[in-house]
Amino acid sequence: xxxxxxxxxxxxxxxxxxxxxxxxxxxxxxxxxxxxxxxxxxxxxxxxxxxxxxxxxxxxxxxxxxxxxxxxxxxxxxxxxxxxxxxxxxxxxxxxxxxxxxxxxxxxxxxxxxxxxxxxxxxxxxxxxxxxxxxxxxxxxxxxxxxxxxxxxxxxxxxxxxxxxxxxxxxxxxxxxxxxxxxxxxxxxxxxxxxxxxxxxxxxxxxxxxxxxxxxxxxxxxxxxxxxxxxxxxxxxxxxxxxxxxxxxxxxxxxxxxxxxxxxxxxxxxxxxxxxxxxxxxxxxxxxxxxxxxxxxxxxxxxxxxxxxxxxxxxxxxxxxxxxxxxxxxxxxxxxxxxxxxxxxxxxxxxxxxxxxxxxxxxxxxxxxxxxxxxxxxxxxxxxxxxxxxxxxxxxxxxxxxxxxxxxxxxxxxxxxxxxxxxxxxxxxxxxxxxxxxxxxxxxxxxxxxxxxxxxxxxxxxxxxxxxxxxxxxxxxxxxxxxxxxxxxxxxxxxxxxxxxxxxxxxxxxxxxxxxxxxxxxxxxxxxxxxxxxxxxxxxxxxxxxxxxxxxxxxxxxxxxxxxxxxxxxxxxxxxxxxxxxx
Numbered sequence: 001x002x003x004x005x006x007x008x009x010x011x012x013x014x015x016x017x018x019x020x021x022x023x024x025x026x027x028x029x030x031x032x033x034x035x036x037x038x039x040x041x042x043x044x045x046x047x048x049x050x051x052x053x054x055x056x057x058x059x060x061x062x063x064x065x066x067x068x069x070x071x072x073x074x075x076x077x078x079x080x081x082x083x084x085x086x087x088x089x090x091x092x093x094x095x096x097x098x099x100x101x102x103x104x105x106x107x108x109x110x111x112x113x114x115x116x117x118x119x120x121x122x123x124x125x126x127x128x129x130x131x132x133x134x135x136x137x138x139x140x141x142x143x144x145x146x147x148x149x150x151x152x153x154x155x156x157x158x159x160x161x162x163x164x165x166x167x168x169x170x171x172x173x174x175x176x177x178x179x180x181x182x183x184x185x186x187x188x189x190x191x192x193x194x195x196x197x198x199x200x201x202x203x204x205x206x207x208x209x210x211x212x213x214x215x216x217x218x219x220x221x222x223x224x225x226x227x228x229x230x231x232x233x234x235x236x237x238x239x240x241x242x243x244x245x246x247x248x249x250x251x252x253x254x255x256x257x258x259x260x261x262x263x264x265x266x267x268x269x270x271x272x273x274x275x276x277x278x279x280x281x282x283x284x285x286x287x288x289x290x291x292x293x294x295x296x297x298x299x300x301x302x303x304x305x306x307x308x309x310x311x312x313x314x315x316x317x318x319x320x321x322x323x324x325x326x327x328x329x330x331x332x333x334x335x336x337x338x339x340x341x342x343x344x345x346x347x348x349x350x351x352x353x354x355x356x357x358x359x360x361x362x363x364x365x366x367x368x369x370x371x372x373x374x375x376x377x378x379x380x381x382x383x384x385x386x387x388x389x390x391x392x393x394x395x396x397x398x399x400x401x402x403x404x405x406x407x408x409x410x411x412x413x414x415x416x417x418x419x420x421x422x423x424x425x426x427x428x429x430x431x432x433x434x435x436x437x438x439x440x441x442x443x444x445x446x447x448x449x450x451x452x453x454x455x456x457x458x459x460x461x462x463x464x465x466x467x468x469x470x471x472x473x474x475x476x477x478x479x480x481x482x483x484x485x486x487x488x489x490x491x492x493x494x495x496x497x498x499x500x501x502x503x504x505x506x507x508x509x510x511x512x513x514x515x516x517x518x519x520x521x522x523x524x525x526x527x528x529x530x531x532x533x534x535x536x537x538x539x540x541x542x543x544x545x546x547x548x549x550x551x552x553x554x555x556x557x558x559x560x561x562x563x564x565x566x567x568x569x570x571x572x573x574x575x576x577x578x579x580x581x582x583x
Contacts, residue, residue, distance in 0.1 A: 013073075020071045020082045024090040032068075033094035035061050043102075047110050055113075062103075062117040065096055069124040085240035088125065092243040101247070104255035108262045115262050116273050123281040125244075126288055128234035134245050135295050138238060154563060155516070180207065230284050230354070231411030248292055256289055257326035264332060279339055280354045286327050287357035290365050293324050297368070321369055321377055328362065328384060336362075340397060349408040356401060356415040363388075363422050385430050392441040395495060398423050403503040410514065414522065417511050420499065421525045424532075428492055437490040496532070500539050509548060515555050515562060523568040531575060540582045552576045 023031050039061045042054035069087055076083050091097050103111050104118060136144060179188040180203060191206055236244065263282055266274050321328070336358060343351035366388075369381035388394060402420045405413055431437050512518075512526045534540035543549075555562050556576055562569045 016071045017073045017082055020068055023068060024086050025081055030094055032065070032090060032096055035064060036095050036099050039099075043099075043110075047112065058114065059117070062114055062121070065091070065100075066117055066121045066124070069121055079237070084125075084129075084234050085237040088236070088240040088244050091125075092247070097243070097247045101250055101255055104251065104259040107255075107258045109258075112262075113273055115259060115266060116275075116278050118259065119263060119278055119281055119285065122285055123230075126248075126285065127230040128232050129236065129244070129288075130233060131288070131292050131295050134236075134241060134248070134292070135299050141238065141241075154565070158561075158563060178203075180204075229350075231409070248289075249296065252289060252293055252296070252323055256324055260286065261326045264327075264335060268331070268335060280351045283336065283339065283358040284354040286332075287354070287361040290324060290327070290358075290361035294361070294364060294368065320374055321365065321372070321380075324365065328365070328380070330387060333362075333387065337391075337394065337397070340401075344397070344400060344404070349412055352401065353408070353412045353415055356412075356419045360415065360419045360422055363419075363426055367422075367426055385426070389427055389430060389437065389490075390440055392439045395427075395439070395498075399498050399504070402499070402507055403501065405507045405510070413507070413511050417508060417525060417529075420504075421528065424496065424499070427495070431490060431492040438487045439490045440487050493537075496537060499529075500533055500537050500542065502542070505533065505542055509551065512555075513551060516560060520566075520568055523566075523572070527568065527571055527575060534575075534579055534582070540579060543579060544583055549579075552579070 039057050042050065042057045045054055071082065072084075073080065073082050080086065088097075100118060100121065103114060107115055107118075133141065133144065178191050180191055181188055189207060191203055260282075263278075267279060267282065326332075336355060340352060340355035340359070343349075343355060366381050366384050369377045370385070372378060372381075398420055401416045405416055508526050508529045511522075515523065515526075518526075530543065533542055552572075553576075554560065556569075556573050562572065
């Protein structure tokens with residue numbers, strides 16, 4: 001980018017935001033609905049009879065909707081006229097969402113090249129939306145909001161309680177600076193403020209907090225654009241939540257399989273319209289809609305338990321997973337494995353993040369299918385698990401993702417720890433149920449072409465000795481590497497031992513450092529991993545480090561410890577006690 005780009009981009013963004021505001025606030029003119037009506041005659045024409053003009057009208061309209069969804073203003077709230085909530089409400093009232101459903105449900109029959117534009121549009125509408133809150137009704141949202149407020153107030157109260165133990169009074173508000181003797185003779189360190197006078201531990205803690213190390217940062221390769229990030233949470237208004245929930249439910253019922261099957265085929269044949277960013281958006285939306293289907297089924301199940309109506313119970317029991325079967329086939333698994341491996345090799349961490357999210361949600365859907373009351377779903381889940389766990393390269397990839405975490409961000413850290421947790425738990429259960437589980441391992445076999453040639457033709461003609469010598473000399477140092485596959489019996493303990501490395505433990509330690517911001521499920525995930533390391537694998541010595549126990553001490557007894565009323569506090573307390581006994 002040139003200097004002129006940096007100089008004019010803010011003005012261009014302001015102009016784009018003003019255009020978007022004019023489009024969304026034009027309720028009297030209904031600009032978006034007018035565009036839909038203009039395109040309807042071209043859409044109604046059969047695909048084979050459409051002219052280039054009809055295709056151009058459709059393309060212009062869809063790109064307009066996509067651009068409106070992409071444009072965002074810096075620091076906008078959910079009440080902003082150009083926010084995500086305003087965009088969703090305008091799309092709902094002006095029939096844009098209905099048009100999207102129509103195109104997606106007929107993808108492959110009446111529409112062909114519009115799949116990537118719809119993919120981008122859905123990505124920018126749905127990224128960052130909290131699915132749990134999306135499927136809550138108004139009463140549940142109010143209760144959830146009050147619970148979150150109560151948790152924040154309790155957290156603030158705990159912070160004040162630890163602060164008031166050594167809070168300043170009117171008699172000790174004067175400046176203070178003390179010297180602390182160090183181990184080296186003749187050397188001292190300075191601590192400012194009367195907080196250092198309370199006790200030795202507080203003085204040393206204040207010294208540690210004052211230390212700063214400006215670690216040199218290397219320029220990140222391939223920094224993702226803000227519009228491509230999908231781990232930034234978005235808050236929606238109640239009306240936008242209602243409209244989006246209705247759209248997502250209708251999309252899952254009628255449009256999920258046609259759109260994602262068509263997109264998968266386009267990605268496989270590397271169509272000209274498919275860009276690299278579309279693969280990342282594809283797998284993110286796969287994970288998003290699979291999680292939405294899981295949450296919707298859970299909400300239905302909870303409503304069915306509360307209701308005594310037998311008809312509702314029968315309807316729920318007859319519900320199957322056919323609505324999302326388009327991404328549970330072997331072709332999708334092959335595409336996902338290839339996508340993740342290429343992203344790991346190229347160190348495209350945002351793409352790895354999208355792939356891990358998709359793989360995790362597929363595993364969780366398969367787990368729910370295995371627990372379904374329908375025998376057909378159970379058989380399908382059995383076949384899927386057999387295909388996934390059969391390839392040892394998949395096992396190695398999960399371990400490589402967990403080991404390879406450095407500084408890719410908290411969203412990536414959360415995804416890779418969740419994937420390893422879900423994969424380990426499911427594989428352990430499946431290996432118990434299938435004692436004779438076989439896996440296919442691939443190893444690299446190397447051989448020299450010279451030896452192969454000598455075995456195939458031991459009595460070479462002496463007259464061609466010069467030619468043979470030249471050919472042999474050329475192939476003397478050439479080594480052919482080929483993949484040899486063989487089946488072997490799977491040993492879960494041997495596989496779980498691969499997670500017991502210092503890099504894997506460090507990844508979970510980095511994840512645990514955010515303990516005050518983690519949810520119950522995230523705390524449980526880290527707890528189960530450390531329990532597996534210390535007691536199931538009998539490698540508690542890996543956790544016997546000063547920095548690890550300093551973290552565990554802060555979690556339980558430190559000034560910013562876990563809330564004692566938290567459901568996970570007791571489990572962590574017991575784990576740390578047992579670790580201390582083993583030291």
